[in-house]
């Protein structure tokens with residue numbers, strides 16, 4: 306058990322990739338608390354891990370303030386923002402360290418820190434670049450980070466480079482790759498598919514929340530070029546991307562793919578579904594700060610095709626542990642899928658290598674050790 310009293314802060318009550326990491330980080334931290342800007346399944350999951358969870362009464366509407374929105378759009382929410390900041394400042398005083406797990410959480414925690422004056426860690430799960438954030442948001446984040454963050458944790462060199470390029474201080478950065486621990490189950494692919502009600506022919510999968518920049522539409526386009534191949538789209542529009550989800554379903558209907566592309570919604574059994582597909586596709590059209598699903602597929606022994614941007618080339622060792630295709634290029638993706646599906650046996654050495662790499666570079670134990678040490682050092686004032 307870890308003795309520091311940490312206040313973990315997140316803006317959302319939903320459980321996306323960043324929140325899955327938070328759920329691992331809080332393990333064994335029974336002295337700590339979590340403050341969320343809204344209700345949702347994350348509150349229960351954190352409380353199940355022994356944290357006391359406080360949910361703001363004021364956050365309604367904030368999580369839907371988009372990453373590329375101008376601050377003007379936040380004006381109607383100003384009262385709520387001020388109230389949350391005041392709540393944060395009050396809570397921070399009762400803790401040793403504040404740990405902001407999202408960009409919105411960091412912005413408010415940094416402002417609260419003007420009065421709370423506690424060591425402040427920002428676990429930055431994003432790429433700070435024009436593709437992801439508007440200019441005002443980038444400037445605000447960087448100003449606040451340089452002024453108030455004690456450390457900024459990023460999951461990859463790609464995320465570190467973007468932070469520095471945006472004007473962030475290099476000395477703040479601590480690169481801690483995301484860690485996972487998923488063991489494949491000892492069941493054949495056929496049997497898994499039967500259990501899960503999935504088709505038996507060639508099957509590819511994409512496992513992300515539905516969002517334009519995650520590029521599910523590119524996979525749909527690619528599958529239109531590959532008759533006989535089925536696809537599962539796992540994930541839901543968690544963060545206000547319902548229009549994109551509807552558009553994706555319209556695209557599938559318009560291309561006559563409704564019988565081949567199966568929308569499974571948000572699932573809690575991703576490791577099983579992942580092990581059931583022939584190929585895992587990671588089609589993001591903008592750079593990703595990490596990509597947990599890449600490592601999940603590597604651990605499951607499933608071939609990966611990912612877009613060549615952000616952290617993916619690093620995780621896949623520039624093609625040694627998985628295939629890379631240009632972002633947004635449905636034809637290239639279709640060709641890569643065709644190659645992998647045609648001769649799966651050829652990939653066996655690559656899969657074995659990928660699994661070893663995932664275990665050695667992206668282990669959960671290593672991530673927890675690095676973050677635990679960082680929290681201790683930051684508390685002791687030794688890390689700055």
Ligand code: UDP
Nearest residue numbers: 321322323512539540571572575596597598
């Ligand atoms: N995931 C899940 N259920 C779903 C879709 C995705 O549990 O229906 C998980 C997926 O297995 C992965 C995480 O959500 O662990 C997504 O993380 P990633 O880094 O790929 O993307 P992010 O959402 O953080 O941008």
